[in-house]
Amino acid sequence: MPHILIVEDETIIRSALRRLLERNQYQVSEAGSVQEAQERFSIPGFDLVVSDLRLPGAPGTELIKLAQGKPVLIMTSYASLRSAVDSMKMGAVDYIAKPFDHDEMLQAVSRILRERQEVRQAPSTPASTTGRGSEKTVDNSNGEIGIIGSCPAMQELYSKIRKVAPTDSNVLIQGESGTGKELVARALHNLSRRAKAPLISVNCAAIPESLIESELFGHEKGAFTGASAGRAGLVEAADGGTLFLDEIGELPLEAQARLLRVLQEGEIRRVGSVQSQKVDVRLIAATHRDLKSLAKVGQFREDLYYRLHVIALKLPALRERGSDVSEIARAFLLRQCTRMGRDGLHFAADAEQAIRHYAWPGNVRELENAIERAVILCENTAISAELLGIDIELDDLDDDDFPGLAAQASSTSLEPTEDLSLEDYFQHFVLEHQDHMTETELARKLGISRKCLWERRQRLGIPRRKTGATAD
Missing domain, CATH: 1.10.8.60 (Helicase, Ruva Protein; domain 3)
Structure with missing residues (x-):
């Protein structure tokens, strides 16, 4: 049984994460700081270290050296996402942005441990150096593509991936949520000449609108309140490699204009700066929305749409794959x-x-x-x-009324317990506060976008109550 060390100073998050991992057959130890972890444990003895980036005393990146080669997964808020990319350059195996859900954390942990096991079993195979999200999926029938399935629609997709990957053309991946759009982006990166450079993945729907421009393009000192120092953005972090923008349909119009400059001129300008700098980035974007329709109603820049739509790859839904x-x-x-x-x-x-x-x-x-x-x-x-x-789960719920679930949700106890998981905490928080908070306020308190809040309501079956408080 893999042994995981959690280093997190927030007791609620640490406890919830420990219970999540234990329920999924992992042995777990925990500490509230790097110093406590050093005093209580032999850190190299763990199979994986999961640590918050910002801790009292030494930062979580100190554990990279202390782990002596064992993988370290860094947790961070989107407000410090650029620092998480820096931590990968220092040797962290990956980062995961808060707030995350069960699936995201479990998939990251499973992948990291699986890759480590594969390396131990095949020591002559060079370790991957392609940055975040560049791992290959095992047990697949398509070798270097890394995606399972052999129906005609997927075979056509594989053929297009092999043709497109060696080029630097922009790619737009379209498909429903959960179809594997990020797997296609990874395959395009892994089969490109940029494979040894970083693949930086960004979920545009999860970054607060007020932060997205500075996170993507960086900012100068004093550019806005709280900008005490200049900082490079994620586009710069992807220089020489690939930038994957998931849910690009959620990108604000102002950020779209800056992204268009990257595609047209190959340069960026940090927020608050008058100087531009060159970047060499290949862009892969993904969406489940119809960008052409959004462009017609002014919700997405038409010129950016045509820049993105150089190569379009359509992922079929699972129900269409026989x-x-x-x-x-x-x-x-x-x-x-x-x-x-x-x-x-x-x-x-x-x-x-x-x-x-x-x-x-x-x-x-x-x-x-x-x-x-x-x-x-x-x-x-x-x-x-x-x-x-x-x-x-036979009904495909496609609105936020969730018929038949309202009674179940309204009878849910709102009293917190020590056994709350991360998703339990989300559900209790929403049910407790949705009567007196708008959707925008709920999303802000949870540190997520309104779209992300809506998607989690669907997945967890939490009906949105039709009251004046939530009608924003």
């Missing part, structure tokens, strides 16, 4: 069984049928989560459709 769903499910089952030390698990007949016929509105991400949950809960060797949760 037998791929069974192939992907078996690969996920093998991966989870290996990670959790479960042997001999298989899908029962009703589960096989349910997997093939369920619409999977959350696409590949939903399938992976369902299988992970089933492996954890399975008490024998056969995973049933009921364990996958398909019987109770």
